[in-house]
Amino acid sequence: MTRTLTHLERLEAESIHIMREVVSETAKPVMLYSVGKDSAVMLHLAKKAFYPSPPPFPLMHVDTTWKFKDMYALREKAAADAGMNLLVYRNPDAESRGINPFDHGPLHTDMWKTQGLKQALDKYGFDAAFGGARRDEEKSRAKERIFSFRTASHGWDPKSQRPELWNAYNTRKAKGESIRVFPLSNWTELDIWQYVMAEQIEIVPLYFSAKRPTYEWEGGLFMADDPARLEQVLGYLPEITERSIRFRTLGCSPLTGAVESEAATLSEVVQEMLLTTTSERQGRVIDKDDGDASMEKKKQEGYF
Amino acid sequence: MDKTSSSEIYQTDALIAEDIDAYLAAHQNKSMLRFITCGSVDDGKSTLIGRLLYDSKMIFEDQLAALESDSKKSGTQGEEIDFALLVDGLAAEREQGITIDVAYRFFATEQRKFIVADCPGHEQYTRNMVTGASTADLAVILIDARKGVLVQTRRHSFLCRQLGIRNIVLAVNKMDLIDYDQSKYDAIVADYTAFAASIGIENFTAMPISGFRGDNITTLSANTPWYVGAPLMTHLETVELDTSRDAAKPFRMPVQWVNRPNLDFRGFSGLIATGMVKPGDPVRVLPSGKTSTVKSIVTFGGELEEASAGQSVTICLEDEVDCSRGNVLSVADAPPEVADQFEATIVWMDDEAMLPGRAYLLKLATQTVSATIQAPKYEINVNTMEHLAAKTLELNVIGVAEITTDKPLVFEAYAENRALGGFILIDKINNRTVGAGMLHFSLRRSQNVHWQATSIGREDHAGLKNQKPLVLWFTGLSGSGKSTIANEVEKNLNLMNRHTFLLDGDNIRHGLNKDLGFTDTDRIENIRRVGEVTRLMADAGLIVLTAFISPFRAERQMVRDMLPEGEFVEIFVDTPLEVAEARDVKGLYKKAREGKLKNFTGIDSPYEAPEAPDITVNTVAMTPAEAAEYIVRQIMPLK
Structure with a gap:
């Protein structure tokens, strides 16, 4: 008796197939892990793809030192649970210059994330890196291939992308070139949430509403995750108020806007997402840097 | 937007607000349909996709606000919202006002999740259309009602047919611009019917729509009372899926990876291409032909009683048989063929023309071999379907040629099995994907010529x-x-x-x-x-x-x-x-x-x-x- 596979089953099967192709055809893959919900789903799929073996590659977090404390806690636990080696990389240049989102604006993302990622990939000699990006996130992502080639200097050229037919992926590359692989390309935000629910995947508690210390900065609402450091960098302590907040997306604490919310369970979070009237990345400051083509420009420079 | 569809959206909203768990339960069991939209810039393709996203509530307020301001700045619809701006992605494309690469869009209803490959209509981008069509269950071929069946309509239909898309929707768009005239619509459909039969498209579903006005998109339009079919969205929600058909075929699974965590476990991981499998089934490993029995189907969530086409699994066998990446596990009594010479349709995708006799890498499912292509038997004019003499294949040209591989390939005709009949060609030096192809059949000489073993080596x-x-x-x-x-x-x-x-x-x-x-x-x-x-x-x-x-x-x-x-x-x-x-x-x-x-x-x-x-x-x-x-x-x- 044939049963029609559900959309989640098909998405899962596709992601697993992609991961197995990478492991079979590349020399040294790594999974980039940002501790967000997409990363959590990607890691879960990796466990499934290779079970009963542990995923045959390390997890790597390109850190900015400005992530939420809850994220750092889950990062260690998730890697241990999966039986994977966790690599944490911080751009030493950004560290020594004390680059932070308040004083340095776009340079913060460029140095910690874009340059940090390039340095980390070069340091370990990874030739393939899994990333949790989805095509529904942003316009230029909609056209990116699942296997996205980068030159030896990590550049992306949208005009010379390889055609990608059926599920026959061309993984060949010259020495020094690398591939960014996006196994979640065809997932949407709703798919991710449904899968988190169905598979009971552990995610950072910040996605759920709770009373948290907040401050307002340049018109946005942020969480005071580390007030002492905030005061140190800003030179003063902004007014901190307890509010019931949560996050739709997680990045650096001073760059990720909170939303006031009462959604404290998974289904309430999904409910809020479905009824919401603004898109997911809206809370992120990073996309607005250079107007409309911001993300495309970042990717050409090597941002994931 | 007419009243019916907005009230439907209201009901969905109400369910989300009042009983989110019921809503989620309903959405947990959706199926998935992948389709492509083919049409030129002027056919209103992007507008139709924008409309589908809009009507299924996939556009958020901030996107809508940006869209409204963009529409006034660079839109082509005056003061009205230009849905096309929603889907034209890269900065260069937005400036030029044309779509130049395949873009993937997503929307969902309670029945299905949809992945739309938005393919450019220009002739020089045949490559992109073929790419989008390779994973599609269905194609929506757009026609401008004012213009009827054009050369590009033929081209798109032919390519869809070549790529094995079984479900074709002929969407006669911009009906509002011909005052919903039934006789003009009927004439277009009759015209297309004759053409479709000539290229082997047996069935298609025609519908009169307006992407811009929303006619027959989510609900039947009062403007076309004479139309007796379903609205586009309903058709997309109910059409039969390829994965359901694939499950009814004989079992085949290309082996991707051998899972060997310790000496006691040896499993073969892969995505099931066709058919079903369960423990106890006799299976054959190709190309060796060795047989064994399925011991278990192992997944992270526990062992399965059966698995079917479209699932990624790990299969353990009863016997210690040789099996590695590139082999194919098959039902024992109806295995796929093994050969090293084939006839195939080839689509050339690189600026550098095909060189007959040069060795390219050929990747088919999980097999990668060295392959040489003979001078084409002919190339096909995609506008007229004429067969033309050809010495090579240039970018975006389709032709038929014989291929010889250095090692035997496990394969099936593309018409029977996309996964075991579709392949890509890779340049050995610069690693570009230079072509794609669909295998027709193996050549007799490869079946009848065997290697004669000699004693003195x-x-x-x-x-x-x-x-x-x-x-x-x-x-x-x-x-x-x-x-x-x-x-x-x-x-x-x-x-x-x-x-x-x-x-x-x-x-x-x-x-x-x-x-x-x-x-x-x-x-x-x-x-x-x-x-x-x-x-x-x-x-x-x-x-x-x-x-x-x-x-x-x-x-x-x-x-x-x-x-x-x-x-x-x-x-x-x-x-x-x-x-x-x-x-x-x-x-x-x-x-x-x-x-x-x-x-x-x-x-x-x-x-x-x-x-x-x-x-x-x-x-x-x-x-x-x-x-x-x-x-x-x-x-x-x-x-």
Whole structure:
């Protein structure tokens, strides 16, 4: 008796197939892990793809030192649970210059994330890196291939992308070139949430509403995750108020806007997402840097 | 938007607000449909996709606000919202107002999740349409109601048919601009019906729509009371899926990865291409043909009682049979074919035209082999479906050709099995995906010609001569000194009691290759034949010296790949063009410069110098005798 596979089953099967192709055809893959919900789903799929073996590659977090404390806690636990080696990389240049989102604006993302990622990939000699990006996130992502080639200097050229037919992926590359692989390309935000629910995947508690210390900065609402450091960098302590907040997306604490919310369970979070009237990345400051083509420009420079 | 559809959206909102768990339960069991939209810029394709996203509530307020401001700035619809702006992604495209690459869009209803491949309609982008069509269950072919069936409609339909899309929707768009005129609509459908039958499309579903006004998109429109079919969205929600059909076919699973966490566990991981499998099923491993029985289907969530097409699983067998990546697990009594010569439809996707005879990598499911393509039997004019004579395939050209692979492939006809019949072609040097193809059938000669095993092997031949076979492959420009140096080397080796043979380019062209000229294709065939002869001589135990310009890296690599590791020695006779031209022993450069000799290497035909030759001799600094002595010392080090 044939049963029609559900959309989640098909998405899962596709992601697993992609991961197995990478492991079979590349020399040294790594999974980039940002501790967000997409990363959590990607890691879960990796466990499934290779079970009963542990995923045959390390997890790597390109850190900015400005992530939420809850994220750092889950990062260690998730890697241990999966039986994977966790690599944490911080751009030493950004560290020594004390680059932070308040004083340095776009340079913060460029140095910690874009340059940090390039340095980390070069340091370990990874030739393939899994990333949790989805095509529904942003316009230029909609056209990116699942296997996205980068030159030896990590550049992306949208005009010379390889055609990608059926599920026959061309993984060949010259020495020094690398591939960014996006196994979640065809997932949407709703798919991710449904899968988190169905598979009971552990995610950072910040996605759920709770009373948290907040401050307002340049018109946005942020969480005071580390007030002492905030005061140190800003030179003063902004007014901190307890509010019931949560996050739709997680990045650096001073760059990720909170939303006031009462959604404290998974289904309430999904409910809020479905009824919401603004898109997911809206809370992120990073996309607005250079107007409309911001993300495309970042990717050409090597941002994931 | 009309009243019915907005109230439907309201009801969905109400369910989300009042009973989110019921809503989620309903959405947990959606199926998934992948489709493509084909049409030109003017057919309203982007507008239709924008409409589908909008009507299924996939557009957020901030996107809508941005869209409204964009519409006023660069839209083509005056003060109204230009949905097309939603889906034109890259900055360059937005500026030019055209879609230049495949973009994937997502929306969902309670029945299904949809992935739309938005494909450009321009002829030069056949490559993108083929890419989008390769994963689609269904195609929406858009027609501008004012224009009817156009050349591009035929092209899109033909490509969809070639890529095996079974469900075709003919969406006659912009009905609002012809006042919803039924007779005009009927005439278009009749026109298309005749054409579709001529290219083998047996069924299609036609519907009158307006992407801009929303007619017959989510609900039936009051403007077309004469239309008796379903609205587009309903059709998309209910049409039969390819995965359901695939599950009814015989079981096949290309093995991606052997899962071996410890000595007690050995599982074969893969995505099931067709059919179903359960523990106890007899299976066969292809190409070896060995049989076993399924012991278990292992997944992270526990062992499965059965699995079907579209699932990624790990299968354990009862017996210790050889099975690795590239093999195919199949139902035991109806295995797929194994062959090394095929006829296939090929779509060329690279700026550099196909070179018949050149070896490309061919990837089919999890198998990667070296493959050469013969000169095409014909190319197909995608506008008229005429078969035209062709010597090669250029970018965006489709043709039919025979393919030979260096190892047997497990395959099925593309029409039967997309996963085991669709392949990509990869350039061995620059790694680009240069083409894609659909296998038709294996050629009889490959089924009937078997390798005859002989008792005296190459080691026996070489052993008797007390030497190790070698191929000294001299490459360089005409007049560089290849033949002279090779001749000197052979004299030295002969004095050392070595059994040798020298194959010279000009001499071979007097006999074996006298039917070949100097086009790129003939040059490749020239080297292929010489490669085969060289291999036979090396098998006979000889040290073979060859003196051919052999201008292309790919063919020198092809010969290297024919021989056992370490037997191919590439010797680059490095003479600058000016020096070779100044020597001009045979007067050929002069003729070439005067235009009396075409396709002359270095003049109007390229020479690709070796990137990492085993030996390089510089003929400006060395005499032929010195060069020969240097080479002999490299290959026969003094003990």
